[in-house]
Amino acid sequence: xxxxxxxxxxxxxxxxxxxxxxxxxxxxxxxxxxxxxxxxxxxxxxxxxxxxxxxxxxxxxxxxxxxxxxxxxxxxxxxxxxxxxxxxxxxxxxxxxxxxxxxxxxxxxxxxxxxxxxxxxxxxxxxxxxxxxxxxxxxxxxxxxxxxxxxxxxxxxxxxxxxxxxxxxxxxxxxxxxxxxxxxxxxxxxxxxxxxxxxxxxxxxxxxxxxxxxxxxxxxxxxxxxxxxxxxxxxxxxxxxxxxxxxxxxxxxxxxxxxxxxxxxxxxxxxxxxxxxxxxxxxxxxxxxxxxxxxxxxxxxxxxxxx
Ligand code: ADP
Ligand code: MG
Numbered sequence: 001x002x003x004x005x006x007x008x009x010x011x012x013x014x015x016x017x018x019x020x021x022x023x024x025x026x027x028x029x030x031x032x033x034x035x036x037x038x039x040x041x042x043x044x045x046x047x048x049x050x051x052x053x054x055x056x057x058x059x060x061x062x063x064x065x066x067x068x069x070x071x072x073x074x075x076x077x078x079x080x081x082x083x084x085x086x087x088x089x090x091x092x093x094x095x096x097x098x099x100x101x102x103x104x105x106x107x108x109x110x111x112x113x114x115x116x117x118x119x120x121x122x123x124x125x126x127x128x129x130x131x132x133x134x135x136x137x138x139x140x141x142x143x144x145x146x147x148x149x150x151x152x153x154x155x156x157x158x159x160x161x162x163x164x165x166x167x168x169x170x171x172x173x174x175x176x177x178x179x180x181x182x183x184x185x186x187x188x189x190x191x192x193x194x195x196x197x198x199x200x201x202x203x204x205x206x207x208x209x210x211x212x213x214x215x216x217x218x219x220x221x222x223x224x225x226x227x228x229x230x231x232x233x234x235x236x237x238x239x240x241x242x243x244x245x246x247x248x249x250x251x252x253x254x255x256x257x258x259x260x261x262x263x264x265x266x267x268x269x270x271x272x273x274x275x276x277x278x279x280x281x282x283x284x285x286x287x288x289x290x291x292x293x294x295x296x297x298x299x300x301x302x303x304x305x306x307x
Contacts, residue, residue, distance in 0.1 A: 004046070008031060014033055014054060036095035046216075073158060096181075104181060106180050120160050127148060127155040127156070131154060188205060188206030209226060214276075222282070224277070
């Protein structure tokens, strides 16, 4: 049976500025309808998801509530695995029952070992969460919280080290071989390091596209499908001469990255992740939109990256 890892974008299901939980659930339901069709075709599916806006909301809630101690970032990441795992697990279960499929769905709380020597720990650059008014941002900086200032205002920045290994890899593989549809490594995984043989959580986030490719390689998936809010990766994105890409080779993708065609925190990590998957032996990788998961797999939607 062919294995596929499907990564669902955190921003794609929740607009950071306008998205409501109801809207997020509607998009999850639509996406799960597509995924149920893929399962019906006979694929063994493992799902993963992002958590950018969702973890940002948890941080904002913590900052607004002085009555309780704030939780560290690894714990906030675990919370997003729980809440999105729940939504996806229930929605997919419902869509499978509608299609007469009796497979089971399970979310695995997943820790991911990160590179402890990463320079991002001393020099964090990954912006997360909401924009803060200047007066609030200056208070946060005085408390030792790292912030950056861009065109739209102040944002918190945190370390985003490379993912190295999925701690729960074996149990994920066992569940897949039992025919369970697994949701794993949500939000790129809970970031941990190994210290004297023990695991310990760290204050960081992990790129879900990179962890998705690690997950796809680890379970021996043939296909790595990334679902986001655009149907195709494009050259000259957002300009008059935009060219949507149907199929590109690894070397073309590398050239386009060098030429700066892909957004730094958005499309570029997806392209880097699919390159990593293909280079470690993966067969097919596709970037497509949430509503076109099945057509992407059938070759009539999305951007396909080939060796
Ligand atoms: P996700 O939550 O799915 O990871 P992101 O916002 O991180 O979503 O990435 C998807 C976004 O990437 C799109 O909404 C689009 O605005 C942006 N993007 C940047 N560069 C490109 C490009 N070259 N082609 C297509 N989309 C791009
Ligand atoms: Mg993203």
